[in-house]
Amino acid sequence: MKWKCKLCVHSSDTRRKLLEHYRLKHSYFSKVTPLPCVFEACICTFASFNALKIHLSRSHQHKGSAGIEVQGGVSLFTCSVCKFNQPFSEETLFSHLRGHLKNHETVPCPFKNCSYTTNVYSSFNAHKSRTHGSALDFSDNVVSTEKVAAPATADFDEEHSLGQPEELSEDVPSHSEDGICETSFWEAQLHQKLASLFLKMQSILHVSERACQDIRATGKGQDLSSAKRRKTYIERHYPVVMPVQYVLDTGHTTVYVPILEMIQEIFKHTDIIDLIKETKNSEKGHFKSHKDGLYYQENDLLSSSELTLPLILYLDDLEIANPLGTSRKIHKLCSVYWVFADLPQKYRSALHVIQLAALCKVTDVQKYGYQNTLGPLFKDLCILEKDGLYIEHLGCTVRGTIFCVVADNLAAHSLAGFVQCFRAGYVCRFCKATHNQIQSLDVFEGEFSPRSKLTHDRDVQDVVQGKLSSQCGVKGDCILRNTLQYFHPTTGFPPDALHDLLEGIVPVELALCIDRMIRLKYFSLDSLNQKIESFSYKGTDATDKPKPISKTFANKKNIGGNGHENSTLLRLLPLIIGDTVPEGDGAWTILMDLKEIVELVLCPIFDEETIQYLQSKILDHRQMLQEVFPDFSLLPKHHFIEHYPHLIRCFGPLVHLWTMRFEGKHRFFKRVVHDAQNFKNVLKTLATRHQYMIAYHLSAQGFLKPHQQTSSVSSVLVSQLPDVAKQDIKQKTDSNIIYATSRMSIDGTLYEVGMFVSVGQEGGLPLFSKVENILIVNNNVTFLCNDYKSFYLEHLRSFELLPGNIAVHSILELNDNLPLCAYNVSGKLLLSPKRFVLPVRK
The missing domain is CATH 1.10.10 (Arc Repressor Mutant, subunit A)
Structure with a gap:
């Protein structure tokens, strides 16, 4: 048989030769492009060549009790305690026996001619180490041989074992055809x-x-x-697009990475263009991406039948020095990133896919303006829109433009030409509301005049002609508007849910409501902090664990914290202190409504019904907030989220256009400065290092992550699985053995045994299933689950789960691809979703 490389077109006659090919050609890039298992039916990937060898030895090297290869069959492990029966591996055997020992069950020694028994975990390990060492001679009643069909295309009868040497002279030609040494x-x-x-x-x-x-x-x-x-060698032999430094004035520079050259290099070394061409609009009435939004469909260039390149631009200030030190604000930079808008979200979130456009100092932007500091970028964008860019892979010229600019409110208003004061006057870039008006009027009443292209251009004209210093919050024209024909500031600056909600409204209202509940003596601050710290966080919740609330939070009127921590605290607060708050409490209702609003805004897919529901929740939340806290002044961000239902129809799901992932890109530049400890020409240093990093990724075998990744699998007998799993597997393969794993990454999302996924619905409520095992059949993933019935608890805005039947589900059946964790609280299994679950329509 031919052993084919999964990373290139190479093939070998034996597994040993294919492994040598992996070692010579692919092993170095394994940190960027993980090495796949050589067996076609196995989807494991590994960060090193040695890890791959260990995997082959453990998972694909089935031997008899004497260590001899089994021809035409497989070794099976049978437990003498519970008659557990699975394909044999040392890891499977001892892991299972130790499970009995942890329950203090008596276990006999599995080695041949040994009568030792014990129910003590440590004694078993000590006996194994002292008496048997590395012996592999197991009792016949523990490890036996059975004729079974192996997983499809997985060859368990390899001629050479992994540990044996093999001559590689056949794979390494010593001379070329004309006799010259190789x-x-x-x-x-x-x-x-x-x-x-x-x-x-x-x-x-x-x-x-x-x-x-x-x-x-x-x-x-x-x-x-x-x-x-x-440096010379790398720039000559790698796809490096070097940054260009422009002098603004003596001692003042800006660094620009030519965007047109960067696009050509990406298309030349990756298959991104094919993924862009595959993206399509959703069915009418559904909003899954920016393509479903009104602004994309009204754009004459982007909505044309020809292939175009819509780009998302990101603008933000970056502090690379200690924000509390003596160099504070001296080295504050303005960073501009970009990404392909039509690239699927699962790929777009990878940090190396987000590209650098320009770096300059904030003081230079304030002094010289965007026109001068970012002029080279705007010039290339104009060329891309008017003349297009020749794509060698397609053999034609493709035009493109900026679809939108992602930024926080301050940066968005600065670039778009709106006033940057949010304490008085016109505070909104979506309508002509003033700070005083938003206290008494809401967006849904229709009292605020929305900004249109026509009225905005008229306001800009009044300001430019010198009639007024500002008009309805407009203080000048947007430089992108002057540069690009198909971009307009009224349709090109989406809201940012990170700054509006998670770092804006959420910490303020948490402080407001927690202070009230403490004064009502539902709990004390010390007891709340003790519960926050002692809560048993799981999964990503443990990574984003909220910090204790400061004793000065009431005076500051803000609990602080970053977006991740605030989101986790708001979501899990019902599980932490929900039982101490009486039902119907006004402050608690405000927080629970806010919790639902966050879940809805973070939803990656909408239909018209969901948008209407979001609008009603925002209105209810506003009314309850003003009723319970009549002296509280609404923030401009409260007004901004009232525009969200309409803006979802215009931009698509807002979570795809927030700043969260772009801000993660800042870590690279902070790390470079921290390690270099050198601020001499820091702009060029940062940009050059970034371009080297991108060149490294482009030169690797795969620029994008694989669809499925795991690093450890085990063989499982189909006969030992539940009947529902047997029936499902029988429809996919005739093999008696399949693979299983406890951890699997699918499109960058990690699924683990013990997590919960949402599958289907019943009575209008989503159904949840606990992942008991992850099965791999013909490279397709199937979840073996325990289905749970769900009951919605209004007071906690969470679901109580009760176990049901065993079932199997594919990834396509999930209502949402985000796995969740459930918590045992006061004898109940409770689950608080991270985002609104929209049931899959069959």
Whole structure:
């Protein structure tokens, strides 16, 4: 049989030769593009070549009790305590026996001719280590051989075992056809790997130039022997688009990464263009992406039948020095990133897919304006829109433009030409509401005049002609409007749910309502903080665990915290203190309504019914807030979220256009500055390091992450699975053995045994299922689950779960691809969703 490489077109006659091919050609890039298992039916991937070898030894090397290969069959492990029966591996055997020992059940030693028994975990381990060491001679009644069909295309009868040496001369030609020695070929391969090593150390691992010089290549390969030579070699042999530095004035510069060259390099080295071409609009009445929004469909360029390149621009200030130190604000930078709007969201969220456009100092932006500091970027965007860009992969020219600019409110108003004061006057870029009006009028009453292209252009004209310093909150024209024909500030700046909700309204209302409930003596601040700290957070909740609330929160009128922490606290607060608050309490109702609003806004898909529901919840929340706290002044952000229902129809789901993932990109630049400890020409240093990092990813075998990833699988007998799983598997394969795993990453989302997924609905409520095992059949993932009935608890705005029947579900059956954790609270199993679950319509 032929063993085919999953990363390139190479094929080998034996597994040993394919492994050698992996080691020579692909192993170095495994941190970027994980190495896949050589067996076609196995979807495991690994971060190192050694991990791959260990996996092959454990999962694909079935031997008899004496360590001899089993021909035409597989070794089975049978437990003498509970008659558990599964394909044999040492890990499976001892993991199962230790499970009995943890329950203090008596377990006999599994090795041949040994009569030792014990029910003590530590004694069993000590006996195994002292008496049997690394022996593999197991009792016949523990490990036996059975003739079964192996997983499809998985060859368990490999001629050579993994630990045995094999001659590789057949795979390594010593001479070319004309008799010339091929040594130079292997030297070139080694040279390329050394260059990649230095590139990775500098751009991915952030190793200093001095450290790289200490471990530089010696002897042959002198063009890598110094920092200057390595720089020359990398820029000549890797897809590096170098940043260009422009001088604004003496001592004032801006750095720009040519966006047109960057687009061409990405299309040349990746298959992104194919993914962009595959994206389609959703069915009418559904909003799944920006393409379903009104603004995209009204754009004459983007809505045309021809292939176009809509881009999302991101603008934000970045503090690279200690924000509390003496250098505060001195090294504050304005960063501009961009990403392909039509790239599916699951790929767009990868940080190396988000590209750098420009870096400049905030003080220079304030002094010289966006026109001068970002002029080269605007010029290239104008070329892309008017003339287009030739794409070699397509053999034609493609035009594109900026679909929208993602930014916080301050940056959005600054670039769009609106006033940047939110304490008085006109505070909204979506309508002509004033700060005083938003206290008594809501958006849904229709009292606020919406901004249109026509009225906005008229306001800009009045300001530009010198009639007024500002008109209805407009203080000037947007530079993108002057540059691009198909961009307008009234349709190009979506709201940001991160700053409006998670870092805006949520911490303020949490402080307001918690202070009231403490004064009503439902709980004390100390008891609340004790419960927050002692709560048994699971999964990503443990990563985003909220911090205790400061004792000064009432005076500050804000609990602080970042968006992740505030979201976790608001979502889990009903489980933490819900039983201490009486039903019907006004402050509690405000928080629970706010919890629902956050869940709805973060929903990745909407229909018209869901949008109407969001609108009603926002209105209810406003009325209750003003009723319970009549002296509380609404923030401009309260007004902004009242526009969300309409803006979802215009932009699509707002969670796809928030700043959360873009802000994660800042960490790269902060890390570079922290490791370099050098602020001399810091803009060029940061941009150059970033472009080296992008070149490293582009030169790897895969620019985008695989659809499915796991690092450990085990063989499972189909006969040992529940009947519902047997019936499902029988429709997919004739094999008696399949693979199973406890952890699986699908499109970047991690699924683990013990997590809950939402599958189907009953009586208008989503149904939840607990993942008991993750089965892999013909490279397709199936979840073996325990279905739970759900009951909605209005007071906690959470679901109580009661176990039901065993079932199997595919990834396509899920209402939402985000797995959740359930918590045992006061004897009940409760689940609080992260976002609104819209049932899948069959």
